[in-house]
Amino acid sequence: MCQYEVIHFHCGHAGRRLIKHCHVARNTADHQCFGAWSIKREWVSANQLCQSCNQQQAVIRRAHQAQMRI
Ligand SMILES: [Zn+2]
Numbered sequence: 001m002c003q004y005e006v007i008h009f010h011c012g013h014a015g016r017r018l019i020k021h022c023h024v025a026r027n028t029a030d031h032q033c034f035g036a037w038s039i040k041r042e043w044v045s046a047n048q049l050c051q052s053c054n055q056q057q058a059v060i061r062r063a064h065q066a067q068m069r070i
């Protein structure tokens with residue numbers, strides 16, 4: 001079982017981040033783990049968006065900036 005932490009983002013999504021691989025995953029080339037993952041930590045990131053929302057925001061921001069230039 002690998003150890004993960006769960007982050008709850010401002011946008012309402014949650015992300016999973018690896019803390020530590022278990023010895024099974026460590027001993028395979030591509031770090032595959034067939035066990036269930038255990039959540040060690042769970043925390044709230046109050047003013048951070050998840051990766052996909054972050055990208056979406058960046059696209060919107062860029063579109064707005066492009067409009068202002070016209
Ligand atoms: Zn594992």
Ligand SMILES: [Zn+2]
Binds near residue numbers: 009012049050051054
């Ligand atoms: Zn999100």
